[in-house]
Amino acid sequence: MRAIAIFFLNVLQNTLGMTFGWLFKPKTKRNSFKALSDVEKVKYLEKRRQYKGYKKQWLYYRCREEGLLETYYKLFDTEVEGQDSGTKFSFGKYRGEYVEAIWESDKEYINWLSQQEWLAQYLDESDMIHELLLLEEENQN
Numbered sequence: 358m359r360a361i362a363i364f365f366l367n368v369l370q371n372t373l374g375m376t377f378g379w380l381f382k383p384k385t386k387r388n389s390f391k392a393l394s395d396v397e398k399v400k401y402l403e404k405r406r407q408y409k410g411y412k413k414q415w416l417y418y419r420c421r422e423e424g425l426l427e428t429y430y431k432l433f434d435t436e437v438e439g440q441d442s443g444t445k446f447s448f449g450k451y452r453g454e455y456v457e458a459i460w461e462s463d464k465e466y467i468n469w470l471s472q473q474e475w476l477a478q479y480l481d482e483s484d485m486i487h488e489l490l491l492l493e494e495e496n497q498n
Contacts, residue, residue: 395428403432412447412481444485456485 367403371406393401406416418433420429451459460467467486468475474485 395425395430398423399425399428401434444481446482447479448482456482456489460486460489 369414399416402419402423402425403416406413406419416433417426417429443457446452446454446456446459451463456467466477467489470482471486471490476486
C-alpha cells in the first residue's frame, strides 16, 4: 500500500512539474557566458587571452569557434589592418625583435636556433626561420 502511495505521489509530482515547470524554470545566471552580448563575449575572451598569456591568434580562433567573427572584426578591425607583416621573437635575447631583422644582423644565432629541438614549440618563429633558410638555399643554387 505504501509503495502504491509513493508511486502515485511521484506521478502527481512529475505531472505538475511538466505542467507548471516553465514557471519555475531557472534563468541563466547573470554572470553566465551565455547571458553576455556578442561584444561582451569578445571582450571577455580578450581579457582571458591577456590573463593567460596566449597569442593574438588564440582570440581569432576562439571567436571563430563561438561564431563571433563579425564582432571580432568590428572590435579589432584597426588592429587587423595595422598588423605587422613580420614575425617577432617571443623568447630569448631578441624577444620583441623581428625575425627578418635578426636574420640580417645575426645569422649565426638563426642557424643555431634552427638546430634546436625546442624551437618546435614556437610555431611562428620556427616557420619563419625555416622559410628564411630555405630561401637562402634556393638563392645559393
